[in-house]
Amino acid sequence: MKLQAALDTLTLDECLELLExxxxxxxxxxxxxxxxxxxxxxxxxxxxxxxxxxxxLADAKIMDAGEFEADKCFExxxxxxxxxxxxxxxxxxxxxxxxxxxxxxxxxxxIAVKDLEQRTIEIDNMGVDYICVHTAFDVQASGKDxxxxxxxxxxxxxxxxxxxxxxxxxxTIDDIVNEGxxxxxxGGAICNAKDRAATSKKMKSHLK
Ligand SMILES: O=C(CO)[C@H](O)[C@H](O)COP(=O)(O)O
Numbered sequence: 001m002k003l004q005a006a007l008d009t010l011t012l013d014e015c016l017e018l019l020e021x022x023x024x025x026x027x028x029x030x031x032x033x034x035x036x037x038x039x040x041x042x043x044x045x046x047x048x049x050x051x052x053x054x055x056x057l058a059d060a061k062i063m064d065a066g067e068f069e070a071d072k073c074f075e076x077x078x079x080x081x082x083x084x085x086x087x088x089x090x091x092x093x094x095x096x097x098x099x100x101x102x103x104x105x106x107x108x109x110x111i112a113v114k115d116l117e118q119r120t121i122e123i124d125n126m127g128v129d130y131i132c133v134h135t136a137f138d139v140q141a142s143g144k145d146x147x148x149x150x151x152x153x154x155x156x157x158x159x160x161x162x163x164x165x166x167x168x169x170x171x172t173i174d175d176i177v178n179e180g181x182x183x184x185x186x187g188g189a190i191c192n193a194k195d196r197a198a199t200s201k202k203m204k205s206h207l208k
Pocket of ligand 1: 006007008032033059135136137165166167168185186187188189
């Protein structure tokens with residue numbers, strides 16, 4: 001199991017500091033969608049250059065022009081790029097072509113997918129590496145969390161590995177760990193913690 005820190009709202013300097021403080025606990029640094037909107041691929045390049053032992057995920061949430069956009073992320077140094085599960089099959093297939101060209105990986109973000117089981121079965125046959133259930137930030141306030149969706153994905157996937165995101169915190173991580181996921185994504189619970197190193201260390205210690 002890997003711990004992915006979602007870096008959504010910090011500055012680049014704050015992110016580099018966080019990754020330095022949490023060395024050994026964070027396996028994947030996610031350059032979050034808000035960060036990409038703010039800074040483009042600059043943080044992807046900077047993190048990759050400074051931390052060669054940490055994988056970098058560009059949370060581009062690609063929706064169209066899959067191969068072209070994934071190419072841009074991989075050229076900047078991303079190890080993993082995200083595409084949306086609600087996209088057309090051609091878009092996801094384009095991202096997979098790009099990942100194969102660069103020897104890198106694709107994560108499909110299943111945010112807002114209506115028929116999760118059926119779409120997971122379809123996407124699982126497209127050669128993607130990870131299928132990530134994701135409770136949107138905008139619906140987390142209603143109390144929804146991603147555990148039930150993770151169970152649906154785990155039940156049907158045969159090729160890809162599962163990942164989970166959306167409001168994961170220390171009080172919910174054990175249920176996720178027990179259900180099983182290759183990647184656990186944590187944003188606010190690490191970035192907004194008073195002691196980010198201690199929180200990351202603790203979270204990592206809960207993973208199998
Ligand atoms: O992709 C995202 C929002 O769309 C976030 O990076 C992801 O949800 C993790 O952050 P948090 O743990 O704060 O929900």
